[in-house]
Structure formats: structure tokens, C-alpha cells
Amino acid sequence: MSTDEFLKLEKIRKAFPLPNGEEYVAVVDVDLNIKKNEIISIIGHSGCGKSTLLNMIAGLDAQTQGNICLEKREIKGPGPERAVVFQNHSLLPWLTVYQNIEMAVKKVMPELDAKELRARIEKFVSMVNLDHAKDKYPGEISGGMKQRVGIARALSIKPKVLLMDEPFGALDSLTRANLQEHLMRIQQKVQNTVIIITHDIDEAVLLSDKVIMMTNGPEATIGEVLEVDLPRPRNRVELQSNKEYTRCRESILSFLYEKFAKDDE
Amino acid sequence: MNKETLKKIIMPLLVFAVLIQVWSGIAIIVEDFPTPSDTYVAAFGGINSEGDELEGVLSDPFYVENQDDKGVFWQILASLKRVFGGFALAIIVGVPIGLLIGMSKTAQYAFDPFIQIFKPVSPLAWLPLLLFIFQDINLTAISTIFITSIWPIIINTALGVKNVNEDYLNVAKVLQFTALEKVIQIILPVAVPYIFTGMRLSLGIAWLVIVAAEMLTGGIGIGFWIWDEYNNLNYHNIIIGIIIVGLVGFMLDILMGKLADFFDYRKKA
Numbered sequence: 001m002s003t004d005e006f007l008k009l010e011k012i013r014k015a016f017p018l019p020n021g022e023e024y025v026a027v028v029d030v031d032l033n034i035k036k037n038e039i040i041s042i043i044g045h046s047g048c049g050k051s052t053l054l055n056m057i058a059g060l061d062a063q064t065q066g067n068i069c070l071e072k073r074e075i076k077g078p079g080p081e082r083a084v085v086f087q088n089h090s091l092l093p094w095l096t097v098y099q100n101i102e103m104a105v106k107k108v109m110p111e112l113d114a115k116e117l118r119a120r121i122e123k124f125v126s127m128v129n130l131d132h133a134k135d136k137y138p139g140e141i142s143g144g145m146k147q148r149v150g151i152a153r154a155l156s157i158k159p160k161v162l163l164m165d166e167p168f169g170a171l172d173s174l175t176r177a178n179l180q181e182h183l184m185r186i187q188q189k190v191q192n193t194v195i196i197i198t199h200d201i202d203e204a205v206l207l208s209d210k211v212i213m214m215t216n217g218p219e220a221t222i223g224e225v226l227e228v229d230l231p232r233p234r235n236r237v238e239l240q241s242n243k244e245y246t247r248c249r250e251s252i253l254s255f256l257y258e259k260f261a262k263d264d265e
Numbered sequence: 266m267n268k269e270t271l272k273k274i275i276m277p278l279l280v281f282a283v284l285i286q287v288w289s290g291i292a293i294i295v296e297d298f299p300t301p302s303d304t305y306v307a308a309f310g311g312i313n314s315e316g317d318e319l320e321g322v323l324s325d326p327f328y329v330e331n332q333d334d335k336g337v338f339w340q341i342l343a344s345l346k347r348v349f350g351g352f353a354l355a356i357i358v359g360v361p362i363g364l365l366i367g368m369s370k371t372a373q374y375a376f377d378p379f380i381q382i383f384k385p386v387s388p389l390a391w392l393p394l395l396l397f398i399f400q401d402i403n404l405t406a407i408s409t410i411f412i413t414s415i416w417p418i419i420i421n422t423a424l425g426v427k428n429v430n431e432d433y434l435n436v437a438k439v440l441q442f443t444a445l446e447k448v449i450q451i452i453l454p455v456a457v458p459y460i461f462t463g464m465r466l467s468l469g470i471a472w473l474v475i476v477a478a479e480m481l482t483g484g485i486g487i488g489f490w491i492w493d494e495y496n497n498l499n500y501h502n503i504i505i506g507i508i509i510v511g512l513v514g515f516m517l518d519i520l521m522g523k524l525a526d527f528f529d530y531r532k533k534a
Binding site: 058059060077078079080082083084086088090092093094103104107108137139157 | 430432433435436438439440441442446450451454530531
């Protein structure tokens with residue numbers, strides 16, 4: 001199988017019916033090819049349908065027209081090979097950190113015996129540096145830690161694609177930077193295909209191989225695709241003076257604030 | 266002892282003193298109405314205002330004279346048995362219906378009008394019909410409690426299910442949970458505190474209903490006992506009965522509250 005045909009979106013159109021009988025067309029004509037182990041960001045103003053796009057890849061929402069194929073198989077609904085890190089972490093508050101991951105691993109890998117199960121959960125708890133908090137409930141840990149658990153839970157079920165819906169959007173900027181570092185470090189280790197929805201330009205450039213820029217809704221579509229040609233591992237401080245980094249930032253800035261500026265309503 | 270605790274003890278005592286005064290006043294105005302002190306003697310034994318030495322109804326609540334003459338404890342026990350019978354049935358039937366209504370709009374549309382219509386029906390309206398069907402005191406009392414206490418359980422269970430966060434359901438979808446796994450692992454943990462709220466309301470209703478039901482069905486039970494004392498002109502025992510019913514109801518509520526907290530994940534973390 002060629003790596004060019006890993007995750008393919010073809011002519012995607014999504015319309016929501018409105019109460020008055022008409023419809024709201026969120027996205028149209030979205031064509032996208034994502035390679036294996038590629039990290040891509042989808043960026044755009046709010047209401048550009050980027051989360052809708054992610055939900056369709058996750059299978060939580062069905063496209064009105066078009067096809068989405070993962071490894072040439074059509075996506076018809078949600079599944080663990082497309083794990084999602086939700087914006088609001090969505091940990092189950094009655095389960096501990098350990099139990100939240102356990103629930104996922106148990107369901108997706110029922111063949112594991114007790115010892116293997118334990119080892120796998122602990123491996124992913126360690127991966128996000130949460131060994132000390134594994135028996136805590138989500139209500140007892142910080143927002144950043146919760147989101148780390150969300151990432152660990154998503155990765156623990158060995159997804160083919162990791163989908164992240166504004167994963168750090170609700171966090172303060174220092175915590176966000178910390179989590180971005182975590183994510184990059186983990187990605188070095190476990191090589192995954194990752195799609196990140198974001199509205200943060202620095203985050204998009206720092207994390208991605210490719211940045212997909214969306215035009216404004218309704219009828220949003222892909223405006224430009226930017227290749228980020230920066231070596232890994234990346235260091236946020238060194239990048240500040242890097243020419244390629246500056247070029248990428250400017251390119252996104254000009255797309256979002258000149259070509260497709262949006263007034264705050 | 267701090268000021269707050271002191272207030273909590275003294276304030277109810279003040280109200281209690283006022284209540285006793287009002288009661289004494291009523292006893293003066295209404296002929297044959299038992300005074301507080303006579304009622305106390307009737308409850309715990311001693312010498313009453315007419316100089317007679319009496320055995321109180323609470324001095325030996327465990328006595329059994331014969332089938333029709335038993336101590337207060339046995340009356341309460343008989344009532345509690347019926348209450349828990351009807352209450353248990355209401356839980357067994359009400360929780361699944363509530364889950365169904367919460368999860369399916371179709372089921373909600375189907376059941377909702379009937380819940381709204383039957384919910385406000387007084388237990389006393391059901392009683393003759395059920396007595397006619399069962400021709401048995403226990404079955405009638407239990408079924409009356411069942412049919413009047415099931416509504417809060419259904420309504421609160423459905424409310425709990427509707428409170429399940431969309432994100433949690435998305436997690437279940439991504440993990441491809443079966444319907445049963447979704448109910449057990451996601452919906453029930455969220456709904457349980459609501460179910461317990463429903464059960465608490467329901468048990469309160471059940472305890473209200475039992476007194477009325479037993480007055481009409483007769484036999485044994487605290488409700489019948491109160492009615493029987495009225496017929497025997499033992500008015501002080503009616504007051505004792507009211508206080509007992511209140512205390513037992515209060516204890517049931519505290520018990521349910523503790524149980525609810527125990528199963529509420531929000532009270533743990």
C-alpha cells in the first residue's frame with residue numbers, strides 16, 4: 001500500500017438542516033490526503049467547520065456527500081482506530097486516571113490478560129508523566145493533567161489516527177506549551193498520524209508537518225495548504241529566529257487576517 | 266462549643282417551648298383534648314393529671330398480647346414491611362422505565378402523558394380499586410404504595426439519563442460500546458445520584474401513603490393503630506402516633522440521604 005493513500009477525504013460536503021426547512025452548509029469540496037505518520041493541523045476562524053471536519057473523520061458525524069477512507073476502507077462510524085482527544089478532556093469523573101485508561105484498553109484489547117493489561121495502562125500513564133496521580137479522580141487534578149490523561153487514553157488503544165479537537169484550547173498558555181512539548185516527545189516515541197484542530201498559529205507551526213487553512217463558513221473549504229519544513233525535534237525557543245518558522249507564521253497570519261479576515265460578531 | 270452549634274440546639278428548644286404552650290392552650294379550649302403532660306404519661310408511663318398510675322405505650326413497645334393486640338414496635342414494623350415492599354417494586358419497575366424514557370425520545374412521547382395524568386392521583390383514589398382487585402390488606406397496601414411512589418423514580422431516572430454529557434457518549438461511541446456497556450459504564454454512573462433523589466422522594470411518599478392506606482384497610486400497622494386509638498377514645502395516643510410517624514419518616518429520609526451520598530461519585534473526589 002502506498003503511504004499516499006492513508007487517510008483520504010474526497011469531495012466532502014456537510015450541511016445541517018435548519019428548523020425553517022432550509023439548510024446550513026458548513027463545509028464543501030474538501031479534498032485532503034493525509035500520509036501515514038504525518039502530523040497535520042487544521043486552522044481557521046471559529047465557524048469554519050474545522051471541528052465538523054474532525055467529527056466526520058472520527059465518524060461521530062456523517063458527511064452529507066463525499067467519501068472518507070482510511071487505508072482504502074470507507075469510514076462509516078466511530079471506531080477505536082480513530083481515537084479522539086476531546087476539547088473538554090471528557091474523562092469519566094467517577095473513574096480514576098488509571099481506571100479511565102483501563103476502561104478503554106479493556107474494551108479495545110480484550111485479549112490482554114490481567115498482567116499485560118496492567119503493564120499497558122501503566123506504560124501510558126508513565127508516558128504522560130502521571131504515575132504519581134494514577135489513583136486520583138479527574139476532579140482532583142489540574143486541567144493540563146486531565147488533558148494528558150485524555151491523550152494517554154487515546155494513545156493506549158493503539159489508534160491508526162489520533163484526532164485532537166482543540167486539545168489545548170481551554171488551557172492557559174504556559175500549560176499549553178508544556179502539553180505541546182509532551183505531545184512532541186510522545187510523537188517522537190510512538191510515531192502516529194495526528195490531526196490537530198487549532199486556532200493557535202504558533203501551535204500549528206510548532207507541531208505540524210502540514211497546516212491546512214480553512215476559509216470562513218458557511219460553505220467553508222480548504223483555502224491553502226502549507227508545508228512546514230522544519231527538522232525535528234523542534235525547540236520553540238530556537239524556532240523564534242528560524243527563517244522557515246517565520247515564513248510559515250507569516251503565511252498563516254496573512255491567510256487568516258488579510259485574505260480571510262473575520263469580524264468578531 | 267461554638268456559637269453556631271449553640272444556636273442549633275437552643276433555637277429548636279425555643280420553638281418546642283412555644284409549641285407546648287400552643288398545645289396546652291388547645292387542650293384548655295377543646296374539651297377532652299389531651300394535655301402535653303398527660304400525653305407524656307401515656308407515652309412513657311407514670312401518674313396522670315387524674316392521679317391514675319398508667320403504663321405507657323412506649324414503656325413496652327414489644328409486647329404481644331394476641332394477634333390483634335401488639336406493641337407499637339410491631340405496628341411500625343408491619344407498616345415498614347409494606348412500605349419497603351411497595352418501594353422495592355417501584356424501584357424494580359421504575360428505574361428501567363426511567364432509563365428507557367431518558368434514552369429514547371419515542372419512549373418519552375409514549376409514556377409522558379400517562380405519567381403526567383397518574384402522578385397527581387391520590388393514593389386514596391387508588392385504594393378502593395386495588396382492594397377490590399386483591400381482596401387482601403397487604404397486597405392492597407403494597408400495590409397502593411407501588412403505584413403512588415413509582416412516579417418520582419421514573420421522572421428522576423429519566424432526568425439523570427438526560428444529564429449524561431454528550432462527550433461521555435462520544436467516548437462510548439469511539440470505543441464502540443454495546444448498548445448494554447453504554448448503560449452500565451456511562452449512563453448509570455451519571456444517573457445513579459438522580460435515581461437516589463427519586464428514591465428519596467418516593468420513600469417519603471410511601472411513608473405518607475401507608476398511614477392513610479392502613480386506616481382504610483385495618484388489621485395491623487401504625488396507620489391502623491392511630492385510627493384504632495381514635496375509636497377507643499385514646500386521643501393522646503393519636504398524638505403519640507403522629508410523633509412516631511414523623512420520627513420514623515425523618516429517619517428513613519436520613520438513611521436514604523446517606524445511601525445516596527455513598528453512591529454519588531461527586532461526593533467522593
